[in-house]
Amino acid sequence: MLNKHVISYGIEVLFLTTILVSGLRFVDAYAHLRNHQEDFKLKSTLNELAVELAIEAVSSRSQRTHHLDRYAEKQFEFEQILQKLPTTDQRESKLNPLLKQFMENVTNYIQLSTMLKTSLKFVAQFDLENTGMSNAQRTQTLDIIATVSALENSISIDKKEQIKKQLLLKLETLPDIHHTNNALWYMFKIHTKFIADNLLRSDQFLDPIQKTEFNTVLTNELSRLNSFQEHHYWNMVFYGFSFVASIFGLLLTSILRQSFQLHLANHKARKSAQAKARFLANMSHEIRTPMNGIMGLSDILLNTELTSRQRSHLEKIKFSVKSLTTIINDILDFSKIESENLNLEIVEFDLSDLLDNIKAMLSNSASEKGLEFVIDCDKKLQPTYQGDPVRIGQILLNLTSNAIKFTPKGSVILQLVPVEQQSHQDIVAFSVIDTGIGIAQDQIDTLFQRFTQAESSTTRKYGGTGLGLSICKMLTELMGGNIVAKSELGKGSEFCVTLPLSHSQGNLIESSPASFKGEQLLIIEDNIITQEITQKFAEDAGLNVTVASLAKEGLSKLDESFYSFILIDWVLPDMHGYEVVEYARHHSPNSHILVFTSYDKENIEVEKEIAILTKPILREDLIHALKESQVRKENGKHNDINTELDIDSQSDNEAESTAIKLDSPIHSDEPNNISSTLKVLIADDNDINLFVAQEILMELNVEVTTAENGKIAVERILNNAFDLVLMDIQMPEMDGIEATIKIREHFSPHQLPIYALTANVLEDEVRSYEKAGMNGHLGKPFEADEIIELVGSYIR
Structure with missing residues (x-):
């Protein structure tokens, strides 16, 4: 030895x-x-x-x-x-x-x-x-x-x-x-x-x-210098190689000498990695199986005849499943999480849509536990931002669901306020405040470690792997923010995520609706937090607000004064909401009555002219409901769409309006006002993507031709005349970029517009499309109104 x-x-x-x-x-x-x-x-x-x-x-x-x-x-x-x-x-x-x-x-x-x-x-x-x-x-x-x-x-x-x-x-x-x-x-x-x-x-x-x-002497001198250069160059290469090879040999010798001591540690590490792999494989199988069933059933139901309300709910389910699938994929890809090698998207997103998705996924859980779930979004925030809505939603979903899980009674508040506002971005604080079990001060430091909860009894009572908060911390830091926790044992917790969000181009904060200025609103709500948030939303819209915590107190105020709008909680401690509604209908027939509740709206039976809001309400929910109640009162009769009004969120309203826009030209007996002369080529290797885009465009009386890959697309463009091309990027035989380059050899961007129809929407990828000669891009998944707007701009 x-x-x-x-x-x-x-x-x-x-x-x-x-x-x-x-x-x-x-x-x-x-x-x-x-x-x-x-x-x-x-x-x-x-x-x-x-x-x-x-x-x-x-x-x-x-x-x-x-x-x-x-x-x-x-x-x-x-x-x-x-x-x-x-x-x-x-x-x-x-x-x-x-x-x-x-x-x-x-x-x-x-x-x-x-x-x-x-x-x-x-x-x-x-x-x-x-x-x-x-x-x-x-x-x-x-x-x-x-x-x-x-x-x-x-x-x-x-x-x-x-x-x-x-x-x-x-x-x-x-x-x-x-x-x-x-x-x-x-x-x-x-x-x-x-x-x-x-x-x-x-x-x-x-x-x-x-x-x-x-010149002859100089030429000879240059020849001699060139020979010297070559000689010293190869000397340098030889000694450089010897230097590197010697270093490598020294390192290799040292590594081999230490290999025996590291053998046992490596063996233990391999066993640990195998255990993690088995755990992740089992988790993947157990979670993906039911998720696949949910996704499949949602797709089947969406292909049947549905009301706009049912379709909206199913689309939310599908969106929720996709979001959860994305989250699960990140969690199960454990090596990716440990290496912090996650890619972030920078896209434009609607803040109210983000909050509405959180509301749709968690309101039932809060309602089942009897919790008051409140979303408070400051009016100073921009309506849209640029960032990664999936990752932001993942953080908020995790923190809010944890708050609901660890709060036996009381309330959970999701609060959004601007910490700092600059010309190009806002520093936004997302706070989740609950009245739950709380956390001891000496355990807060370990909260964001992987597979860690405040104490082992928490896992036994409430469940969970303890991985969620560590993921939230990692994602927050990747987006340039930070996360902090404050808590007191037995009194609740507050988790605050601060993120920089860039402004969208042309983004302006809408002013309060002038139509409500000076109008009187009576709010009958026993929960103080919901009462305060709703009052703030209403006052931001220009309303003069009066509040009452009990039904009898509210009815007495109703006898004393006239209120243009009456907002009644369905569950009150001293009287059932139905009774309050009936009293208000008979004693103040000219008032617009609205009901808001934490329970399923299907179980609430009221007259058709009464709008129903689901808690937690957003500012957009309240404003839309007030406007809708005016319309219902003035019309005096209601069609199916009015009867099934979904005031859950701003995104629901947008979904219904989009559906109406789509149904109008498709099912109306009136002639379509869009010209049928536009010829569009769609190149995509996915049959479902081709089918969806083709159906939307054919409903607009646009002549559609399809191509399964870039090579076929180029051949058809060279042999036929087209007005617009929608080009997928990743296709077999010839991708979209290569196909565009070949097309641009014959047609300029003005002669034949080409738009990328792709899920790759990162900034550097978009620049590569423009460099190849494309006029722009439409990101997948695309909404029907987006592709209609794009094609319509060339029809007109």
């Missing part, structure tokens, strides 16, 4: 030595490589600038403007590189004379070329009309100008020599002209003589520029 330890440590020492040596060699090779790279870069730039300078000089006579500026710029860059070269200690001494000669030739050439360019321009543009010459003299002058042009454009050196001699002879035979413009004539002769004397001379500077050895 001792020898094994010695060998083990000896190998580690060897690895450490290798790490040290290879590390030093790696740094040295890297430094040399950087130096050669810098030198190579500088000399490459110098070489390029030399070529550019030569080109600029050669083309100086042919260019019309700015050639001197460009030449000066290149010369300045060239000199800057020369100044940097000595700092690398790589500048060769034999380059100095070549550089000097090169710069002199270039400078002389461009200067002479510039002067020649001026003279050539003067001669070519010489004004013969103002010199006072005769026709013969003009002809002779034109001949000289033509000779200058020939000299300039000639390529052969011998030819240029001949033309030069001819030009000089012609200048000698050219007579002087005494005239007022003789200075101009004199300048013409001087410029012509300058051209004849220096045009060939400029070419003598050009030849060494084009044949300089400077």
Whole structure:
């Protein structure tokens, strides 16, 4: 055993030595490589600038403007590189004379070329009309100008020599002209003589520029530097690999040496993981089986003929099942919870819909226990926000259901208030306050730990796994918030979740309805909390409120004054709600009577003109019920929809109104006012999704064509004319993004609008749709009115 330890440590020492040596060699090779790279870069730039300078000089006579500026710029860059070269200690001494000669030739050439360019321009543009010459003299002058042009454009050196001699002879035979413009004539002769004397001379500077050895020397130097770079690069790779391999070998040796001590711990961990897996598998099977039955029966019933009220309840059941399924999936995926690797959605949601779903899922539980369940939403909050409504609902559902579970009597309040309001977001506090059993102070710190409750007797009496609060804490922190608990044993608890919620675009808080301003409301309610919350909602709507805690007290107030609205609790301590309603109907026939209760509305028998609200009421519930009671009273008769009015929540009202909107064009005998000329292609690999979208659009007299994948969609679009395309993203053979890219090769977004019809609505995914060429997206699951609005915008 001792020898094994010695060998083990000896190998580690060897690895450490290798790490040290290879590390030093790696740094040295890297430094040399950087130096050669810098030198190579500088000399490459110098070489390029030399070529550019030569080109600029050669083309100086042919260019019309700015050639001197460009030449000066290149010369300045060239000199800057020369100044940097000595700092690398790589500048060769034999380059100095070549550089000097090169710069002199270039400078002389461009200067002479510039002067020649001026003279050539003067001669070519010489004004013969103002010199006072005769026709013969003009002809002779034109001949000289033509000779200058020939000299300039000639390529052969011998030819240029001949033309030069001819030009000089012609200048000698050219007579002087005494005239007022003789200075101009004199300048013409001087410029012509300058051209004849220096045009060939400029070419003598050009030849060494084009044949300089400077570029050849630099090219050889660059080749040598490139070889050095390659050599040091592979040295660096070799020593870097040796360094990494030595570190890996050292770590591997250490791990192997410690593996025996970790073997028992790993074995215990595997046994624990297997136990968790069995537990989760059993929980998954036991919970998913009944949930699957609920979901299936809900779908079957939704396909039958239903009243709007029944359909609303079933849709709530389906929504609740989906929410619970989402929650269960997260809970059962235990590894995902422990790693805190949950994805959050940022979507726009309606706050009243969120609260209404909580109400629908928990009001019956509170009513069965005889608890007063109250939802208090501050009017300063925005109606809609951007966030993850499923996760927020999961937190509120967990906390509120816990409060109901651990409260034998009294009340449970879900309160929403803005802690801080900013221009782009609100910091919202969601508080759940109960009058339950409470928690001892020394046990509050352990509340948010997994599988932990305040004490073991709590689990035996009330049930539960103790995992819910830990999930709430994790989700809250993922959304950038925090959660705190306050409690006193035997007196109740308060859990407060604070979350930042971003404002929706165009989101405005609606003002109180002006129609109720100055109206009188009598509230007969024995529970003080519900009484206060309802009074606050009513006063926010502009009503003057009078409250009574007992039926007799309320009836006496009714005898004293007239009230436009009377809101009566169905269960009162001194008189049954039915009796109070009948008394109010006979003694105040012009009042609008409303009833609110914690019990099932089906068991309450009242006249059709009396609206029924289910506790806990929301601000939207009260306002809608007041408006509806006015309509019922004025009409004096009621259809089925009025009779079955569901004032449970704002979302119920919206669901009914949506159903009415859908039924109107579908079942009415009146002709549909939507044109049938629109041709829509729907691409989706899911038969149910195709069926739903197709049925909605066909009911609108829109011509619908379907495609099972992106490939078929592209083929049908190229072979047929369509006005609009609804494209799923995840499809076999060809996905929606690839299909859109191919379609955009033939049709622009204006010619053929394409909208993504997908459940992937994350911000980065939406950007990818726009990048592919889509006009927008419609997230799944979509409401019927959403797809109607989208298609309708193109029909109109």
